[in-house]
Amino acid sequence: MLDFLLNEFLVTGDPLIYGAMVSMVLVSIAIVYVLTYFKKWGYLWREWLTTVDHKKIGIMYIIAAIAMLFRGGVDALLMRTQLTLPGMEFLNSQHYNEIFTTHGTIMIIFMAMPFLIGLMNFVVPLQIGARDVAFPFLNAVSFWSFAIGALLFNLSFVIGGSPDAGWTNYAPMAGPNLNPGPNINYYLIGLQISGIGTLATGINFLATILKMRAPGMTLMRMPIFTWSSLITSLIITFAFPILTVALALMTIDRIFGSQFFTLTGDGMPMMWANLFWLWGHPEVYIVILPAFGIFSEVISTFARKQLFGYKAMVWSMVIIAGLSFVVWVHHFFTMGAGAGVNSFFSITTMLISVPTGVKIFNWLGTMYKGKIRFDTPMLWALGFIPCFVLGGVTGVMLAMAAADYQYHNTYFLVAHFHNVLIAGTVFGCFAGLTFWYPKMFGHKMNETLGKISFWFFLIGFNVCFLPMYFLGFAGMPRRTYSIEPEWMPLNVVSSVGAVLMAVGFAVFVYNIYYSFRYSPRETQGDAWDGRALEWATTTPVPFYNFATVPKVEGPEAYWLMKQKGKTTYDKNNLEPIHMPSDSGVPFIMMAFMFVAGFGLVWEWMIVAIAGLIGVLACMFIRSFDYDHGFHVSVEEIKETEEKARREEK
Amino acid sequence: MSGHSEGFPKKHIVGFLGSMVLTIAAAWAAVGSGLPTPWIIASIMVMAVIQAGIQLFMFMHMTETESGGIQVGNMLHAFFIAAIIIAGSIWTMSFGYAHNHDDGGSGEMEMENHQDMEE
Numbered sequence: 001m002l003d004f005l006l007n008e009f010l011v012t013g014d015p016l017i018y019g020a021m022v023s024m025v026l027v028s029i030a031i032v033y034v035l036t037y038f039k040k041w042g043y044l045w046r047e048w049l050t051t052v053d054h055k056k057i058g059i060m061y062i063i064a065a066i067a068m069l070f071r072g073g074v075d076a077l078l079m080r081t082q083l084t085l086p087g088m089e090f091l092n093s094q095h096y097n098e099i100f101t102t103h104g105t106i107m108i109i110f111m112a113m114p115f116l117i118g119l120m121n122f123v124v125p126l127q128i129g130a131r132d133v134a135f136p137f138l139n140a141v142s143f144w145s146f147a148i149g150a151l152l153f154n155l156s157f158v159i160g161g162s163p164d165a166g167w168t169n170y171a172p173m174a175g176p177n178l179n180p181g182p183n184i185n186y187y188l189i190g191l192q193i194s195g196i197g198t199l200a201t202g203i204n205f206l207a208t209i210l211k212m213r214a215p216g217m218t219l220m221r222m223p224i225f226t227w228s229s230l231i232t233s234l235i236i237t238f239a240f241p242i243l244t245v246a247l248a249l250m251t252i253d254r255i256f257g258s259q260f261f262t263l264t265g266d267g268m269p270m271m272w273a274n275l276f277w278l279w280g281h282p283e284v285y286i287v288i289l290p291a292f293g294i295f296s297e298v299i300s301t302f303a304r305k306q307l308f309g310y311k312a313m314v315w316s317m318v319i320i321a322g323l324s325f326v327v328w329v330h331h332f333f334t335m336g337a338g339a340g341v342n343s344f345f346s347i348t349t350m351l352i353s354v355p356t357g358v359k360i361f362n363w364l365g366t367m368y369k370g371k372i373r374f375d376t377p378m379l380w381a382l383g384f385i386p387c388f389v390l391g392g393v394t395g396v397m398l399a400m401a402a403a404d405y406q407y408h409n410t411y412f413l414v415a416h417f418h419n420v421l422i423a424g425t426v427f428g429c430f431a432g433l434t435f436w437y438p439k440m441f442g443h444k445m446n447e448t449l450g451k452i453s454f455w456f457f458l459i460g461f462n463v464c465f466l467p468m469y470f471l472g473f474a475g476m477p478r479r480t481y482s483i484e485p486e487w488m489p490l491n492v493v494s495s496v497g498a499v500l501m502a503v504g505f506a507v508f509v510y511n512i513y514y515s516f517r518y519s520p521r522e523t524q525g526d527a528w529d530g531r532a533l534e535w536a537t538t539t540p541v542p543f544y545n546f547a548t549v550p551k552v553e554g555p556e557a558y559w560l561m562k563q564k565g566k567t568t569y570d571k572n573n574l575e576p577i578h579m580p581s582d583s584g585v586p587f588i589m590m591a592f593m594f595v596a597g598f599g600l601v602w603e604w605m606i607v608a609i610a611g612l613i614g615v616l617a618c619m620f621i622r623s624f625d626y627d628h629g630f631h632v633s634v635e636e637i638k639e640t641e642e643k644a645r646r647e648e649k
Numbered sequence: 650m651s652g653h654s655e656g657f658p659k660k661h662i663v664g665f666l667g668s669m670v671l672t673i674a675a676a677w678a679a680v681g682s683g684l685p686t687p688w689i690i691a692s693i694m695v696m697a698v699i700q701a702g703i704q705l706f707m708f709m710h711m712t713e714t715e716s717g718g719i720q721v722g723n724m725l726h727a728f729f730i731a732a733i734i735i736a737g738s739i740w741t742m743s744f745g746y747a748h749n750h751d752d753g754g755s756g757e758m759e760m761e762n763h764q765d766m767e768e
């Protein structure tokens with residue numbers, strides 16, 4: 001028993017990991033202590049763990065995503081350290097493999113998506129004048145399944161060992177023969193659990209946006225961020241089932257000995273790559289489209305102009321949604337498919353950059369002759385445009401199948417996707433968070449600190465990733481822990497950039513604390529002179545969002561309301577509001593799912609089955625739950641609104 | 650979420666059991682039936698189509714017409730994606746793949762070009 005514990009269960013022998021274990025235990029103890037000392041357990045349970053309020057769920061997503069950004073960032077710094085001092089064997093090859101795997105997986109699945117989904121959760125119902133999402137209970141299930149999936153995945157590095165076959169997890173590398181043990185199972189089960197939640201989110205937001213808009217808000221009057229969320233949800237709904245199937249097949253391969261992706265017994269390892277990218281390419285659009293939506297909102301607000309070419313924006317997103325499903329082969333041009341296949345996917349890939357380019361011109365058009373304010377959210381948006389264009393252009397270079405034989409799996413590729421993912425998605429998340437921060441927390445983030453963090457991050461980003469294009473040209477392969485002497489200088493430069501980005505991130509996080517302490521509190525709802533309905537609510541937003549649902553009379557609903565002096569509180573037209581009840585079931589259900597997942601990872605079937613029975617029991621309980629929510633009385637609404645609007649008069 | 654609670658969900662139970670039976674039958678066809686391969690493939694396909702039908706009509710409220718346009722659009726899109734996945738996978742995966750299994754069924758792929766493409 002002890003033998004198993006020390007040799008297989010816990011990861012032993014590495015001082016870095018001992019350090020991590022100690023700090024994890026200490027942090028856990030500290031959290032428990034603080035919660036107990038301040039008697040906050042009840043508060044935590046009532047206000048957060050059982051909530052079905054889209055605003056709180058959104059905030060929890062964002063907090064988790066920032067924690068994951070930290071974890072992924074530490075991974076990145078470890079890799080940069082190894083590549084700066086390759087002779088020191090700071091990381092051995094196995095450890096390096098594990099770190100680039102967890103870095104990639106965490107950043108895409110547990111950072112980028114949850115961050116954006118968190119912003120969607122908070123903002124979309126407000127923008128369409130709804131009181132919650134279509135299925136609030138399901139929304140809580142989604143969040144907890146993401147949280148549990150992330151927890152399981154993150155446990156791997158202290159319990160059992162991390163996955164090490166890349167975030168793409170290619171077979172046969174990731175198969176049971178070449179990679180036995182729990183590590184790849186963590187990848188499969190962690191992604192499976194959180195993926196189910198993502199799929200549910202996609203369906204939830206499709207239904208919410210299609211069915212719950214305020215009266216008068218036709219599709220073509222929706223704010224552009226809502227449009228981008230709608231298209232993203234559509235892509236999620238159709239792409240995630242592919243991932244579910246692929247993960248399930250490989251899980252069956254590993255745990256029950258089937259031969260879908262194995263080298264033996266008629267298995268077909270390349271089918272994994274095929275299925276992975278059938279999901280994977282739509283996935284990169286899932287993490288970029290909401291960011292596009294954020295930039296559109298930010299640019300139009302801070303340029304103080306209506307978005308230029310709204311229709312073109314919408315149509316380009318619709319076209320992107322369609323095309324994103326017919327380009328996946330560009331991720332494995334070098335696998336040796338014929339010229340016909342490669343040419344076809346080359347062309348579709350180049351096509352998809354056209355609507356993307358259209359959007360760039362729309363942003364420029366929006367700013368043209370605008371009276372631009374340079375607040376922090378706008379800075380992120382302005383930094384995004386040139387950096388993202390570079391990522392797009394190098395994408396088109398990669399799209400040429402013949403040329404891709406040179407670039408594929410080199411640092412050129414690494415530079416490309418960081419140029420789109422960081423300058424696009426991460427800048428977008430930061431822009432969105434600073435933009436909607438006053439709505440979420442009742443105060444802005446400090447501008448000076450915000451600008452410092454922006455400049456560190458922007459400069460650091462370019463110093464870090466521009467050299468990588470040249471390293472790629474010089475033949476440096478990706479996913480390598482040892483490097484040739486002639487690649488050294490640029491690698492050092494790149495690491496300096498990474499440190500600058502880390503400083504930028506640290507300032508960003510410090511800014512959260514600083515602003516909480518010192519920022520002036522918002523006295524009214526409209527922090528940035530906004531244009532869409534989320535700014536029509538008071539700050540803090542009452543839990544029912546809108547006392548009276550506004551009638552939408554054109555695009556930019558709140559802009560029109562402001563001109564006509566209308567608010568979302570019409571004293572004479574109040575009616576009791578129907579709201580969903582909180583529930584502990586989603587949290588408990590996903591806690592059982594954790595047990596089941598952990599059992600599957602270790603192939604302890606009894607544990608897995610016990611956990612699954614718990615999950616089923618929760619579903620059963622839910623099926624016979626006749627709680628239809630409650631009504632907020634007119635008096636309570638009056639009281640809340642009067643209190644929130646006192647200072648406005 | 651707050652739905653209607655009238656009556657016994659007969660449709661759902663029938664659909665659920667139907668799906669279970671079809672899934673198990675498909676698994677059996679592949680693993681235990683010993684039928685010739687083309688038969689297995691054909692029977693699995695047929696059962697898959699039936700099951701898709703069950704899902705759509707028993708669970709997905711396909712017949713509730715209130716938002717018919719959205720339903721139809723969604724369905725068409727789903728068929729479009731499904732066609733891409735299946736046809737696209739067959740097309741891109743059929744390259745250089747050895748279909749003769751005399752080599753002990755190892756199903757090796759031949760690639761025109763496999764110098765140093767993976768780490």
Ligand code: HEM
Nearest residue numbers: 284288330331349353392395396398399408409417420421
């Ligand atoms: C202008 C549009 C774009 C084009 C033409 C394009 C093209 C490509 C191509 C051809 C590859 C494969 C290269 C290779 O493996 O050799 C690639 C990889 C990649 N792209 Fe893009 N791309 C575009 C936009 C984006 C966006 C918007 C994102 C995400 C926000 C993105 C994320 C990625 C990622 C993550 C990979 C590498 C995945 C891996 O192998 O680990 N790309 N891109």
Ligand SMILES: [Cu+2]
Nearest residue numbers: 281284330331
């Ligand atoms: Cu792609």
